[in-house]
Amino acid sequence: MAFGFIKKIFTFGKDTAAEPETEAPLAEPQVVETVPEPVIETPKTAIAEERDALLEEAEAANPEAPHHVPAEAEPDIYPLPHAPALPVAEDPVSPAEIETAGGPADDDVAPQAEAIEEQAAAPVEEVIEEEPAAPEDAAAEPIAEIVEEEPAAAQDEIAPVEEAPAEAEDPVLEEAARIEPKAETPVLPKGFATAERTPVEAVVAQQPKRTWFQRLREGLSRTSSQLTGQITSLFTKRKLDDATLQDLEDLLIQADLGVETALRITDTLASERYGKDVTGTDVSRIMASEITKVLSPVAKPLELDLNHKPHVILVVGVNGTGKTTTIGKLAAKLSGAGLKVMLAAGDTFRAAAIEQLKIWAERTGSDIVSSKLGADAAGLAYEAYEQAKLKQSDVLIVDTAGRLQNKTELMAELEKIVRVLGKLDPDAPHTVLQTLDATTGQNAMNQVEIFRNVAGVTGLIMTKLDGTARGGILVAIAAKHKLPVYFIGVGEGIDDLEPFEAKDFAQAIAGVEA
Numbered sequence: 001m002a003f004g005f006i007k008k009i010f011t012f013g014k015d016t017a018a019e020p021e022t023e024a025p026l027a028e029p030q031v032v033e034t035v036p037e038p039v040i041e042t043p044k045t046a047i048a049e050e051r052d053a054l055l056e057e058a059e060a061a062n063p064e065a066p067h068h069v070p071a072e073a074e075p076d077i078y079p080l081p082h083a084p085a086l087p088v089a090e091d092p093v094s095p096a097e098i099e100t101a102g103g104p105a106d107d108d109v110a111p112q113a114e115a116i117e118e119q120a121a122a123p124v125e126e127v128i129e130e131e132p133a134a135p136e137d138a139a140a141e142p143i144a145e146i147v148e149e150e151p152a153a154a155q156d157e158i159a160p161v162e163e164a165p166a167e168a169e170d171p172v173l174e175e176a177a178r179i180e181p182k183a184e185t186p187v188l189p190k191g192f193a194t195a196e197r198t199p200v201e202a203v204v205a206q207q208p209k210r211t212w213f214q215r216l217r218e219g220l221s222r223t224s225s226q227l228t229g230q231i232t233s234l235f236t237k238r239k240l241d242d243a244t245l246q247d248l249e250d251l252l253i254q255a256d257l258g259v260e261t262a263l264r265i266t267d268t269l270a271s272e273r274y275g276k277d278v279t280g281t282d283v284s285r286i287m288a289s290e291i292t293k294v295l296s297p298v299a300k301p302l303e304l305d306l307n308h309k310p311h312v313i314l315v316v317g318v319n320g321t322g323k324t325t326t327i328g329k330l331a332a333k334l335s336g337a338g339l340k341v342m343l344a345a346g347d348t349f350r351a352a353a354i355e356q357l358k359i360w361a362e363r364t365g366s367d368i369v370s371s372k373l374g375a376d377a378a379g380l381a382y383e384a385y386e387q388a389k390l391k392q393s394d395v396l397i398v399d400t401a402g403r404l405q406n407k408t409e410l411m412a413e414l415e416k417i418v419r420v421l422g423k424l425d426p427d428a429p430h431t432v433l434q435t436l437d438a439t440t441g442q443n444a445m446n447q448v449e450i451f452r453n454v455a456g457v458t459g460l461i462m463t464k465l466d467g468t469a470r471g472g473i474l475v476a477i478a479a480k481h482k483l484p485v486y487f488i489g490v491g492e493g494i495d496d497l498e499p500f501e502a503k504d505f506a507q508a509i510a511g512v513e514a
């Protein structure tokens, strides 16, 4: 491992498979300088020829002078001004990349790099024979340091990945790994310089973090730009008449806003501008205003009755809609506010979901009750409630397995969880939250209808509004079900959960500047 690492330093971008089995030699320049000509069987490199010519010339000019290049000066032969930084040595860097990293290469850098490659490829026995005493060599010490330090640094980075459960690509786990301390940049040997690449952290730091509102806008930009584009072309050089109103209504319905809201918008537009010229901006403004009116009554805070101890929040929804992630975000908010939170890993179908919730519990300082894969989820909810009572938790949040609304067995199991909790406290679960994935269109309406019947959903959270969200369906759901919308998910991070604001959401959908 350590030797392989050294080898990488000296063989940038080389296909290591094509190299000899022996570990790479420490290609000190003086090694090549002192190798007698007959031993090197490869043809002379340009730099060697140039060097010999210079030596001959110097000898001719002053036959008394010593013509051996002193050892300590030798590293200057190949300063490699743009050598790759050691931390990224795993990433093969070709000489071409080295050049571009620091601008155009000097004419003599390329042959030097070539010479180094040749030296590195030379059979190890030859080099060892000719190599001067290594401990004396100034460059050798830092290399030894790096060799010792490198495995430890690598372990720091690898460890969280090894500990991660099966679904290592899970962003929650990735983020958990990301927050591990970074390995320190090793001290480079003399004669090397770090490549002038901006570290990734610096690049990230340079980019201003997008606010959640920007992410929401971007997420909904597919809906809004499609809508506004179509609306603009609809009203170009046309007065508002019945036909344009009908076309507009169709466009709004296609954007999932629902018939009721579409009619609200067209009616208001007709009352203001019938028979007159209409611009896209007029329509967007009316759209934002009418959508705000529909959403305002459902934009409510999540009320907790802390007399219950615990206030039980059951989280339900179709697979992958973001239940577990949302639970983590909620737990972070609540425990951050000083409440004692207990989580119940009721998604007993998916091992990764249990692990994922454990990580969230750890990150948020919450207690957690979990059981084996495949255990009875209602039994787990019961146990979790008992534990939460015992521990005097303020809030118990119960995760459940994702289920398609048409899977009757799973839906029956959900009913059972609700029944069991109701036996422990007639009012429990006090809140039944349903997560909806904003990338889903009309199907989200169907999901709400069924989960509402089975689990008595009392409020909604729409997740993934930072992606290529559709979002319009939330307006239709609000108009029809009038269920509170508490929060929106605008990312995978712990803080990416924002209270739902009707006006912000409406303006983002309508493409109106705030």
Ligand SMILES: Nc1nc2c(ncn2[C@@H]2O[C@H](COP(=O)(O)OP(=O)(O)OP(=O)(O)O)[C@@H](O)[C@H]2O)c(=O)[nH]1
Binding pocket: 170, 171, 172, 317, 318, 319, 320, 321, 322, 323, 324, 325, 326, 347, 350, 353, 400, 401, 402, 403, 435, 463, 464, 465, 466, 467, 488, 489, 490, 491, 492, 496
């Ligand atoms: N971009 C984005 N991704 C999210 C958001 N919320 C959740 N996700 C991601 O969506 C994926 C599914 O989230 P989970 O929390 O595992 O969903 P779940 O509903 O518990 O999934 P099941 O256990 O399969 O039912 C994960 O990759 C999350 O990181 C969000 O607001 N924005």
